Amino acid sequence: MSEPILSFEDVRVSFATESGTVDAVKGVSFDVKPGEVVAVVGESGSGKSVTSSTSMGLSAENATVTGTVILDGKDVTRMPAGELRKLRGNDISMVFQEPMTALNPVLKVSDQMAEVFEIHGRAYGKDAVAKSIELLEQVGIPNAAERIYEYPHQFSGGQRQRIVIAMAIANNPKMIIADEPTTALDVTVQAEILDLLRTLKDETKAGILLITHNMGVVADMADRVVVMFQGVVVEHGPAEEILLDPQHPYTKRLLEAMPRLRDTSLTVNEPSPVVAAEEVAPGDYVLEGRDLALAYKHRGRSKRVVEGVNFGVRPGEILGLVGESGSGKSTVAKAVLGLLEVDHGELLIRGKNLPKLPRREKKALRREIGVVFQDPAASLDPRFPIGEIITEPMVIHKVGTPKERIARAEELLEAVKLPRDVVNRFPHELSGGQRQRVSIARALALSPSILIADEPTSALDVSVQARVLDMFSELQEQYEFACLFVTHDLAVVDQLADQIMVMEKGRVVEQGRKEQILTSPREDYTKRLLAAAPVPDPYKQRARREARRQLLTAQGIALD
Missing domain, CATH: 3.40.50.300 (P-loop containing nucleotide triphosphate hydrolases)
Known part of the structure; x- marks a missing residue:
């Protein structure tokens, strides 16, 4: 068995507030091994993000941290600020939930990615940009050599998250913390990002600490699961055991709360049978769209973004x-x-054309x-x-x-x-x-x-x-x-x-x-x-x- 790359040992975090001391994390212990994905799940306020932030020395000024957090043999909780800065982005990195807040909107992607190499002395100038282009290609950004000089807002949400992941793996860290990395993404983009993280984990053998409340993502990614409730680990073990045979009442409640998608037969070659449209009598609809076309107008120009939409709701x-x-x-x-x-067509509310x-x-x-x-x-x-x-x-x-x-x-x-x-x-x-x-x-x-x-x-x-x-x-x-x-x-x-x-x-x-x-x-x-x-x-x-x-x-x- 390989040694853990990250270990939490009896970690406790409390915050001094005007109304007294708040104990956010109460004696958490678990570890992450190289090439392993450990998912930390629980509701907001359970202590997931507070626990993970201690591994990077990112606790708030009013926080008191006890216990030990060992990253590759070093105790993070006792490191001076200078050593912690060298650690972040080098030995451990983070993928945040919202890529638009993780990326600087006024800097080109080339500047932001090159900075990751330059701060840690890995590459400078053109070499740093060349390495950045290689990373963007690795995470699936098309035309990376040209697009690297664009700004974050010129990329889609999924592409922005890929850029954040590229920055996180730039210096081959031994540990990646992924804090709700797919919450803001569409289901298809989410699947692509999870595929990417899985591939990178296999290639780099980095350990991944995945923070999420989506049990489907846990089933897709995790080797082991840690369930947190009110700052305490209430259950942990292999993903199969936790998801299919939970023991703690809180874990059972989390799983029961998940909306379930019915089993779907996705035929690849044979077309599915066509179902005839249901006939609806005129006037049955409260809301109806007929051949609806919608456009955004900017500086006198009109760009249609919706075309030929028909629907009705009773x-x-x-x-x-x-x-x-x-x-x-x-x-x-x-x-x-x-x-x-409305650019074209009708939008009817109780039979009246609103526009x-x-x-x-x-x-x-x-x-x-x-x-x-x-x-x-x-x-x-x-x-x-x-x-x-x-x-x-x-x-x-x-x-x-x-x-x-x-x-x-x-x-x-x-x-x-x-x-x-x-x-x-x-x-x-x-x-x-x-x-x-x-x-x-x-x-x-x-x-x-x-x-x-x-x-x-x-x-x-x-x-x-x-x-x-x-x-x-x-x-x-x-x-x-x-x-x-x-x-x-x-x-x-x-x-x-x-x-x-x-x-x-x-x-x-x-x-x-x-x-x-x-x-x-x-x-x-x-x-x-x-x-x-x-x-x-x-x-x-x-x-x-x-x-x-x-x-x-x-x-x-x-x-x-």
Whole structure:
């Protein structure tokens, strides 16, 4: 057995705050061996990221760290600042969750990558750039020799994450910490990034500490799993044992909370049977798009990003919009909200064409539409108490007296399973899941007939997501709103949606009933989306990974 490259021995981290000492990590011990992936899982606040940051000496100023963190035979907790700087990026490196915050937006990629070599004295000037180009080619960036001189915003999200990974492996570190490296990515891009990390691990024999709350990613990547809860390791062992036969109640709850994607048969050569479209009587739809085309206008120029989209949603029905980033999902949602003008076609709400209505009628019709955004922290004004946030739509549309509005806010808080006294609290006093419940309560303030949900659970922990989705289903049955649910998580769509519309590059490639799309997809693009979705079972995921490789090869798509 090889010696561990990274060991945590009785690590404890506490923070001195105004209200007293907070113990964030309470005696954590585990190790990572060369060429091994150890996944640390748990909800927000469980101590995952605090534990991993101690291995790089990145604890906050008000933190007190005890215990030992041994990296390649050296105790990181007792190193002076100068030695720690040499260590970071050289012996140990980190891949962050959001590549746009990890990359400097005002510097070209060439400058940022060359700096990694220059700081550690590995290469300078043209040599550093040449090595950077080799790395970009290694992680699958096309035309690397030309694109290296571009800025981060000129790359897609998946390409930016590849650049961050290239920087992390630049000096052949013995240890890589991957902190939620795929959370912000589409399912197909996520699969590519995981393939890349797996390949790099096999080639470099670096140990990987993977921090995630996605059990599908754990099944796809991890050799061993460490489960953390409230700063304590409650269970650890081989991935197969933890995922298939968990012993601790908390681990069981995490796995039960995962939305499950049904088993899908992805035929490679034989086309799936065509299912006839269901006939719907005119006037049955609350929300309808007819030959919809949408465009973004900039400096007098118009660029169409959505073309020829047709859909309809009945009362009490959920239409799931799925596809990669840039496919046009959120653009369609923006148009329904009136945030983007319709370039061509009709967008009908209760039979009325929204773009052609006079301004006053448009405003009145918008009362029919509620919206829940992806990030509750960004969509709730931190200066206002929850009661004012929920009642704001009622104030704008002059609905009810102040007393009636507060009564409505309290009623909605109960509907989203929050106590009535939350009306007097501020957003920062609530957890992420509670803030998203407030967002849903606000969206329902005017009893809308249409609800737009744009990735409403992607920023939430898996257990919080499960509770929000269950609550969403209950509210949908109670209020019978028609819902446009935008997401890239196919398991969530499987749990909630009645219909699915699959979009690629601004066009609808496939749509129909959920059962038909998920069990017998006709289009190659839909099959790729389904094949890329990981499942929390190591054996099934291994088989799915191989099936995906066969599918991509059969479709003529080159594998990295």
